[in-house]
Amino acid sequence: MTQEKKPTWKDAIQLGVIGGVLVLFVSLVGMVQAFDGRYIISETLTLGQLLLFLPPLIVGYISATRTDAQHRVSGILFGSVSGLVTGAILAALLLLGSAINLRAMFINASPELMDILMFGQETLAVATAVLVIGGALLSVLGAVIRLSPPLIRSAILSGVSAVIIMGIMQELLKITFGGRDWYMPIDDFLYEQKGLSWMGVVVTFLLGVAISLWRARSASRPKKTVVKTRSRERQRYVQIGSFVLGAILLLILPQFLGPYPSEILNTVGIYVIMGIGLNIVVGYAGLLDLGYVAFFAIGAYVVGVLTTTGSLATVMWSWWLALPFAVLVSLLAGVILGIPVLKMRGDYLAIVTLGFGEIIRVVALSNWLKPYIGGAQGILQVPKPQIGDFVFKDPEQIFYLVAIGIGIVAFVAFRLRDARVGRAWKALREDEDVAEAMGINLVNTKLLAFATGAAFAGLSGAIFATKLGSIFPHSFNLIVSINVLSLIIVGGIGSIPGVLVGAFMLVGLPELLREFADYRMLMYGALLVVMMLVKPEGFIPEKTHKAELTDRGDVDFDSEIEPIAPAITEI
Incomplete structure (x- = not known):
């Protein structure tokens, strides 16, 4: 009882x-x-x-x-x-x-x-x-x-949250839309000089309540069984239409937002690319890598060395020509790191990878390679990418590079997750000994995870180099690896949509609210502690990982992880 x-x-x-x-x-x-x-x-x-x-x-x-x-x-x-x-x-x-x-x-x-x-x-x-x-x-x-009754409680909390969010976002909205004629009447109606007006409070609160009630009504509707009657051709047309609509929205978004929000989105996007790469290593394969910033630095420095027109100029390639080399060198670095740590797991693996990341930073700072990569002075005058007469120079243009990069790595990650190698990574994450007994080649599987994650980090480093136009060793501290790992934990380990949520929360919000910048590490620590206590699986968790952490028995694991032993013996 x-x-x-x-x-x-x-x-x-x-x-x-x-x-x-x-x-x-x-x-x-x-x-x-x-x-x-x-x-x-x-x-x-x-x-x-x-x-x-x-x-x-x-x-x-x-x-x-x-x-x-x-x-x-x-x-x-x-x-x-x-x-x-x-x-x-x-x-x-x-x-x-x-x-x-x-x-x-x-x-x-x-x-x-x-x-x-x-x-x-x-x-x-x-x-x-x-x-x-x-x-x-x-x-x-x-x-x-x-x-209070759940419906009323949800409505009150949604309304109060809407008021707080709109009040905090006043300065950002002014920076973004302050010069637009259509926004000025809205600003005058909702805001005083500092903060929401009382009319704005009432309208915002009622809007939050209305959204909550609408969501509750939608959730209370009985779910109908949908019979899939669409032909494959019609489904393909729907997919193409959705893709075209999404592409159009991405094209107009930076021009609509302006330079400052676009710059924030670019920073978030670079972390998303790194997060997806580290998610493969940590989330899929279960290999704790704390030196991930090393591959980010390698990608940036390769692009800098090959493209700079400054005092360290060598071949002065275009960014597009240097990009594949940056990804390839980062990939090879991932393999080189992976070979000595094949037998390691858990804390020992984390310590070794942490040391590798610090080695790369110290080498970049040393006088040994100063004639080639500039030492503490870094590499200056990294050119912007160019297609014909169109130059990706402003944050609005760099946004397109970042969006394309996110699209590529997300597509590759989704395909790998559902492929044989993805199922092999999941088996490796659960138990290496059992995975090996099932016929999985641990060497190839681990090296492929390290190489893929490193290649994605190299891509983000290449975009980062051209975004700033310069490269300095102090941009590649351990804190970058910690940030990327943190956003994966907050968003949901093994979840690609979770990476987007985590990056926006841990990278985007501190940039939007400059007062929080001085307390970023404090917020990181507090958020991680709260997440581990309240929602350890993350905001958008992977299905199997959520079941493990919440002890749920209603998840159909057979539909999530297919039998893999016969299918992955070639890996």
Whole structure:
């Protein structure tokens, strides 16, 4: 018999302490001050204040999740206690910071932070009461939202999320569309000088609610069995039409967005190409590679050496002519790395590949190869690709190169995943010994994974070199490998669509919101911890990987992984 869930005072206090620690953390690392200048609602709510409001809301919401239908009132009551504890901890920071100078230990415990915590109150006593009571009320609000019917809860959360997103995106929308005549009336209607107007808040909230209700209605419709009556010829026409429509959208997208968003998309796209390549190595074959940046650097340097017109000029080829050589050299480097690590797996493989990545960076910095690749000064004057009179020089034009690169590597990755070699990689990932017993050639399979991933990294490096027009060793630090691995984990290991989501979240969002740039590594760490605890399979997980991590027994593995022993003995 299942025991009913009933919250306790201990649970409430523990949640409150966790919320208090969280609110102290975001305050003392400087995030509240850094984000306080960006208004979400004009003259009412800043992003910094939102960071203070979220912890008590979250603890109240979590408190309600631990309550069943028979203890709703208790859930709200205990949620209010959690909020009181969270607010009391924040109030203690205000009292302590007002009494003594904390900046000797916490540099961000500044008078500006104390002013923010005062919330415009004239006396310290009133401000303290506001923090404590406000924390309790916010937790009650979070609990009430959680205990609301699912349809209402989803609508409220969607509406609030829409308001927050639109408030944060004000500056980006102005940069992107500020010069367009059609956008100015929209901006005047939705926004004040800083933040959403109250009319904009209402409209945005209602739009979010409407989208949520529409999605709920679509999901509630009974699914009908669709009989495939289309002929193959008609299906082909539909596929061709979809492809043409997608190509047209890609052609007009950079011209519609402008230079700054296009530059962000280019950076995201380069990481997507690398992510798809590393996804083959880590996600498909299960080979943990922490030196992936080495192949990215090799591709960039090969293009730089072969195309530069600066002081290190050699053959001065066009970018198109140098591109195949960059991919080929990166591929060979992947094979060279793979040979000595064939017998390694797990942590040992990660350490060796990490060392390889650092070797490439140190060699690029050394005086030994300085006459050829410039050393710390790098390679300058890398020309832009050109087709006839059309030059890929601006972010809007480079976007097309990146999009083509993503299309090529995604197509190859999808085809390899569904081919014999893809099934061999999956078997290798699950158990090397069993895979070898089934007739899989481990040497060829591993080397092919390393080579394919390295080739994709070389392609991204070649695009990166011409995008910047110069190459410096400091662009190829270990953090690049960590970023690529992180976006795979966040998006979903083994999932190509997950790579797109992870790249946008970890690379695109910090570029869109410049305030987050200083806290990028902090956000990475926090997001990875949360993902491992809440959704370890990633946002868009591969089907089999999701089943492994969630212990689901309703996945038809036979449809996901076909019998492979007879089919892969030639690999």
